[in-house]
Amino acid sequence: MAEAKKVILRISRFNPEFDEKPHFQDFEIEIPKGMTVLEALYFIKENIDPTLTFRGFCRSAICGSCSVKVNGHPKLACKTQIWQEIERFGTNILKIEPLGNMKVIRDLAVDFSEAEEKLKKVKPYLIPDPEVIPDTNDEESIVYPEEMEKFDKFTDCILCGTCYSMCPAVMFIDDYAGPFQFGRIFRFAEDPRDGLKKERSKIAYAFELWKCIRCERCADICPKHIHPVEAVTHLRAMSIEKGLTLNPGARHAIAFYKSVTSTGMLNEAILPIMSKGIKGVLENMPVALSFLLKGKMPPPIVKPIEDIEGFKKVVSLSAEVE
Ligand code: SF4
Ligand code: SF4
Ligand code: FES
Numbered sequence: 001m002a003e004a005k006k007v008i009l010r011i012s013r014f015n016p017e018f019d020e021k022p023h024f025q026d027f028e029i030e031i032p033k034g035m036t037v038l039e040a041l042y043f044i045k046e047n048i049d050p051t052l053t054f055r056g057f058c059r060s061a062i063c064g065s066c067s068v069k070v071n072g073h074p075k076l077a078c079k080t081q082i083w084q085e086i087e088r089f090g091t092n093i094l095k096i097e098p099l100g101n102m103k104v105i106r107d108l109a110v111d112f113s114e115a116e117e118k119l120k121k122v123k124p125y126l127i128p129d130p131e132v133i134p135d136t137n138d139e140e141s142i143v144y145p146e147e148m149e150k151f152d153k154f155t156d157c158i159l160c161g162t163c164y165s166m167c168p169a170v171m172f173i174d175d176y177a178g179p180f181q182f183g184r185i186f187r188f189a190e191d192p193r194d195g196l197k198k199e200r201s202k203i204a205y206a207f208e209l210w211k212c213i214r215c216e217r218c219a220d221i222c223p224k225h226i227h228p229v230e231a232v233t234h235l236r237a238m239s240i241e242k243g244l245t246l247n248p249g250a251r252h253a254i255a256f257y258k259s260v261t262s263t264g265m266l267n268e269a270i271l272p273i274m275s276k277g278i279k280g281v282l283e284n285m286p287v288a289l290s291f292l293l294k295g296k297m298p299p300p301i302v303k304p305i306e307d308i309e310g311f312k313k314v315v316s317l318s319a320e321v322e
Contacts, residue, residue, distance in 0.1 A: 002032045002033065003032065003033050004030040004031060004032045004033075005030070005031050005083065005086065005092065006028060006029070006030060006031075006092065007028070007029060007030075007031045007040075007082055007086060007092050007093075007094060008026050008027070008028050008092060008093045008094070009026070009027045009028075009029065009040055009041075009044070009094055009096055010024045010025075010026050010093055010094065010095045010096065011024065011025055011026075011027060011041075011044075011052070011096045011107070011108070012024055012095075012096065012097040012098060012104075012107065012108065013025045013052075013107050014098075014104050014106060014107055015051075015106055015107075016105075016106065022097075022098075022104065024095070027044050027048060027049075029043060029044065029048075031082045031083065033083050034081060034083070035081065035082050035083075036059075036077060036078050036079065036080055036081055036082065037068065037070060037075070037077040037078075037080045037081075037082060037085075037094075037096065038054075038056045038059060038066050038077035038078040038080075039059075039078075040082060041054050041056070041077060041096070041108075042056070052107055052108075053105075053106040053107040053108065053109050054066070054068065054077070054107060054108040054109060055108070055109055056077060056078060058078070059078045060078065061076050061078060061079040061158070061223060061224075062158060063158065064076075064158035064159045064160035064161070065160070066078045066160075067099055067160045067161055067162045067165070068096055068097065068098060068099065068108050069095070069096070069097040069098070069099060069100070069165075070085055070094055070095070070096060071085065071089050071094055071095050072095070072097075073221065074099055074100075074162040074165050074166055074221055075162070075221075075223065076160060076162070076223045077096075079223055082094065096108065098110045099161060099162070099164075099165035100165045100166060100171075101164055101165045101166070101167065101170050101171055102114065102115065102161070102164075102165060110161075110165075112161060115161055115164050115178060115180075115181075118177050118178055118181050118207070119159075119178075119180070119181050119184065121177075121207070122177055122181050122182075122184060122185050122203050122204070122207060123185075123188075123196075123200070123203060124181070124184040124185075124188070125188070126188060126191060126193060126194055127188075127194055127195040127196055128193060128194075128195055129192075129193055129194055129195040129197075130195070132192060132193050133193055141193050143191070143192060143193065147190075147191075147192050150190045151186065151187045151188075151190040151191060153225075153226055153227075154183045154184070154186060154187035154226060154231060155187060156224045156225075156226060157180055157183055157184065157187075157224060157226055158223075158224060159180060160223060161180070162221055162222060162223060163178075163179035163180055163217075163218035163219075163221065163222055163226075163228055164178045164179060164180060164181075166217045166218065166221055167179050167217065167218055168213060168215060168217070169208070169211050169212055169213060173208055173211050175207060175208050176207065176208040176211050176212075177204065177207035177208065177209075179218035179228030179229070179231075179232075180218075180226075180228060181207070182204055182207075182209065182212075182228055182231045182232050182235060183226060183228045183231045185200050185201075185203055185204045185231070185235060186200075186204075186230075186231035186234055186235055187231075188200055189201060189234075189235065189238060190234075198238045198241065198242065199242070200235075200238075201235045201236075201238035201239040201241075201242055201244070202239065202242060202244065204232075204235040204239065205235075205239045205244045209232065209235055209236060209239060210236065210247050210248075210249030210250060211249075212229065212232045214229055214232070214233075216229055236249070236250070236253065240253065240254065248275050248276050248280070251274060251275045251276070252271065252274070252275035254274075255270070255271055255274030255275055256271065258274075259271070259302070261312065261315050262304070263302050263303070263304040263305065263308065264304055264305035264308050264311045265302045265303075265304070265305060266302075267298070267300070267301075267302045268298040269297065269298045269299060269300040270300060272284045
């Protein structure tokens with residue numbers, strides 16, 4: 001007989017017809033080695049409680065439908081083995097909850113429509129460049145490996161929403177597109193067959209690109225090991241190239257770059273002025289005064305480092321490599 005462990009699945013239940021708010025219900029079941037969270041949910045539905053509601057389809061980490069939180073961490077239920085989670089958390093109780101940042105429809109099923117609407121708005125499809133894509137089917141439109149490499153990883157996204165569910169910018173900023181949405185914009189911005197290419201950074205900019213706080217949560221939890229925050233970084237650079245600099249984030253990045261590349265040092269004293277203008281200076285006045293009183297005010301003029309010319313060569317070489 002296969003080895004099995006008794007495990008309590010503490011599942012969040014919510015039926016909008018009867019419940020004011022979600023509550024937990026425990027299901028104690030025998031879990032054989034290798035059983036996934038999704039298989040356990042199906043077992044409960046088929047053998048204990050047919051009303052348990054969740055999503056799942058491919059059971060192969062492809063369709064992106066089965067994401068849930070397991071002990072607070074969003075994961076694909078079909079890719080998450082229960083024994084491994086028990087060992088990781090050192091407990092035989094696993095809390096299974098719906099994803100965050102989305103309204104719960106019932107039990108573990110969430111309403112994906114807001115994330116989906118945002119995705120639609122950012123044009124997540126190839127807009128053919130007539131100069132690159134031939135009119136007839138007789139010729140191929142080739143993407144070379146070195147071009148593909150730039151965006152290839154982002155084509156692995158299965159739209160599972162895991163990154164979206166943990167993103168603090170999504171939580172607090174209504175118009176913020178979201179991590180996988182920025183990943184999709186970047187994927188097409190780098191595609192040589194696309195008609196908009198880097199112009200797509202303007203779409204990203206309109207959807208609060210600079211509000212990402214670079215917490216990297218999206219990258220940490222993506223089941224496909226995609227780094228949406230990298231897309232954000234590249235799109236920011238593209239948007240600056242396109243002249244979209246009228247916001248504190250872009251101005252901060254430009255001031256940072258100018259300071260470091262001209263002297264080899266960061267001029268912290270002028271950064272608030274360059275980033276936020278006079279408003280920034282006034283906002284930072286109490287902090288600046290306390291620095292001044294404690295003798296910790298950074299000097300307004302920064303002397304270049306000793307080998308500044310060598311440093312500039314390194315900067316220009318790294319720009320060429322990019
Ligand atoms: S790095 Fe940006 S996009 Fe990713 S979770 Fe944090 S705020 Fe959201
Ligand atoms: S980027 Fe990763 S976590 Fe986000 S939707 Fe795509 S596959 Fe899921
Ligand atoms: S069931 Fe398709 S990704 Fe899990």
